[in-house]
Amino acid sequence: MMVQAVRAGGGDQPVSLGDGAWGIEVTGEDNGFSVRETGKLTDFTGPHVYRMETDQIRQHLGAAFICELSAVTGKPVIMEEFGLSTDFVSVANQHHYYRQTLHNSLLAGATGWIAWNNTDYDHLADQPPYRHHPFEMHFGITTNTGEPKAPLLELRDFAKTLSDVDFVRTRRADTDAALVVTAYLECDYPVSTAADRSFVFRTLRQGYVAAREASLPVAFTRERDGIATDSKLYLLPCVRQILAPTWHQLGELAAAGAVVYLSFCSGEQDFHRAFWHPKLNDMFGVEHELSYGLVQPIVDDVVEMTFTDDFGSIAAGEVLRFRTAGNENSRAYLPVQARDAKVVAVDAYGRPALLRHATGSGETVLCTYPLEYLASANQDVNPEPTYRIYDALARIAGVARELVVDDPRVLTDTLVHADGRRFGWFVSQHPTEVTIRPEVPLRTLAGEPVDDVTLPPFGVQVLEITKGE
Numbered sequence: 475m476m477v478q479a480v481r482a483g484g485g486d487q488p489v490s491l492g493d494g495a496w497g498i499e500v501t502g503e504d505n506g507f508s509v510r511e512t513g514k515l516t517d518f519t520g521p522h523v524y525r526m527e528t529d530q531i532r533q534h535l536g537a538a539f540i541c542e543l544s545a546v547t548g549k550p551v552i553m554e555e556f557g558l559s560t561d562f563v564s565v566a567n568q569h570h571y572y573r574q575t576l577h578n579s580l581l582a583g584a585t586g587w588i589a590w591n592n593t594d595y596d597h598l599a600d601q602p603p604y605r606h607h608p609f610e611m612h613f614g615i616t617t618n619t620g621e622p623k624a625p626l627l628e629l630r631d632f633a634k635t636l637s638d639v640d641f642v643r644t645r646r647a648d649t650d651a652a653l654v655v656t657a658y659l660e661c662d663y664p665v666s667t668a669a670d671r672s673f674v675f676r677t678l679r680q681g682y683v684a685a686r687e688a689s690l691p692v693a694f695t696r697e698r699d700g701i702a703t704d705s706k707l708y709l710l711p712c713v714r715q716i717l718a719p720t721w722h723q724l725g726e727l728a729a730a731g732a733v734v735y736l737s738f739c740s741g742e743q744d745f746h747r748a749f750w751h752p753k754l755n756d757m758f759g760v761e762h763e764l765s766y767g768l769v770q771p772i773v774d775d776v777v778e779m780t781f782t783d784d785f786g787s788i789a790a791g792e793v794l795r796f797r798t799a800g801n802e803n804s805r806a807y808l809p810v811q812a813r814d815a816k817v818v819a820v821d822a823y824g825r826p827a828l829l830r831h832a833t834g835s836g837e838t839v840l841c842t843y844p845l846e847y848l849a850s851a852n853q854d855v856n857p858e859p860t861y862r863i864y865d866a867l868a869r870i871a872g873v874a875r876e877l878v879v880d881d882p883r884v885l886t887d888t889l890v891h892a893d894g895r896r897f898g899w900f901v902s903q904h905p906t907e908v909t910i911r912p913e914v915p916l917r918t919l920a921g922e923p924v925d926d927v928t929l930p931p932f933g934v935q936v937l938e939i940t941k942g943e
Contacts, residue, residue, distance in 0.1 A: 491520075492555075495521040498659075499659070501675060518549050519546075523536060524558075531683055531883075535683055537579045537582075538584075541582040546699075553586065553587045556588075560613075569624045569627070570932040572589075572625045574932060576632045577632070589629060594617050596618040638936070639897050644897070649692060649874075650705055651685070651693065652694075652701065655694055655697060656697050657696070657698040659675060660698060674715075676851075678711060681711030687882035687883075688865040691875070695708075697717060706731075706732055706871040709864070710737070712844050721757075725838075727836070728834065728838050734839070736838070738840070738841065742801055742804045744803050757831075757833075760813055763810065772843070774798065775797070775798055776797055777795070777796040777798055777827075779843070781818060781828075782817060786870045796849070800844075825842070837870075839867065876939065876941075880910075884929065895938060897937070899934065900937070902930070908929050910926070915940045924937055
């Protein structure tokens with residue numbers, strides 16, 4: 475009715491509903507508005523993102539993650555509403571938040587941005603809703619008297635960057651890596667629960683964070699739409715529920731040459747705990763030793779994973795450490811014995827922690843600890859070592875990566891111009907200035923060669939990639 479009213483009134487502007495893309499397909503929470511269904515009626519999908527977090531990198535990538543999931547409609551994704559009350563945030567951090575939200579959502583596929591909102595409302599302090607929500611008077615990008623605030627200055631600088639790269643003629647770079655979005659995020663299957671969907675959202679988001687820290691651009695491939703069949707690497711971070719046909723398909727993709735990675739997690743509830751995957755042993759070349767109705771608890775506050783063999787970019791002898799978290803259901807590992815698989819890492823007790831299983835011309839990789847879940851349940855945890863495993867997986871799978879840096883606090887990605895130019899983004903998560911040296915030749919947008927890239931606190935730099943010239 476809303477869309478028809480606009481059209482009946484003679485309006486031909488692009489239309490959205492202002493629903494915020496908060497439906498089950500994006501958030502895992504059923505609010506009554508299906509993003510897929512409303513997407514059939516609208517001209518673009520418009521996320522509204524105001525999430526609060528317990529981890530700064532998760533916060534800085536929050537809008538980007540929502541944009542990736544909002545692409546489910548196949549329509550353009552516009553950051554239709556985002557921002558902050560400047561009563562909540564220092565001036566410096568207003569700059570950082572807007573800068574990070576704008577650039578990271580751009581790299582996640584957003585093609586438009588509408589900040590909430592134009593001006594502060596100090597003169598409305600005596601009337602509802604500002605009388606009882608006084609902080610909402612200061613979401614403006616200008617003051618009540620029209621002076622520019624930190625968010626407006628960031629919007630100005632961002633607009634200049636878009637102009638400098640001729641953004642309207644760019645596209646996202648292709649990638650060989652896929653982050654699998656299980657259908658259990660958005661489908662209310664029998665015996666699955668709302669808590670299952672929330673769990674999927676959080677572990678998937680942490681997998682996305684780890685991939686970005688590993689300089690690994692990933693494409694979201696949604697099980698409900700049929701997963702992509704042309705990727706070299708499939709990441710399933712703590713995916714404990716997936717449809718049986720997809721499970722078999724992943725095995726076939728591995729046999730055909732792909733690398734399929736899965737990390738164990740038993741879930742947060744005591745209802746049908748552990749994996750729902752049929753024939754896990756066969757797919758990963760192991761024999762699991764689970765007991766019915768029981769979990770094997772993680773008793774240490776830190777999980778130590780010692781590599782007994784080289785694994786991509788991780789050398790034998792290296793030790794990775796992961797902070798633990800969770801409740802009596804989720805703080806658990808998967809006890810296994812290697813059958814056909816090769817153990818490449820063990821825990822502090824010598825038990826298999828990471829295993830590789832050759833199958834056909836590809837392989838499957840099983841992590842017996844819920845690394846992404848553990849991180850998602852911790853505060854101030856990122857970057858944490860899961861990114862090292864993702865980097866190693868990318869190297870093993872032969873994923874093409876253009877901008878690889880060895881600093882997980884510098885996120886990278888590429889946009890490709892229609893004329894063939896390639897623009898590299900460097901987005902710092904450091905609170906202080908940092909200098910890195912990328913592996914590819916670069917130059918400024920003005921044409922000056924660049925060796926070292928120096929980024930201010932939480933800063934962004936866009937450079938042209940000259941490899942191949």
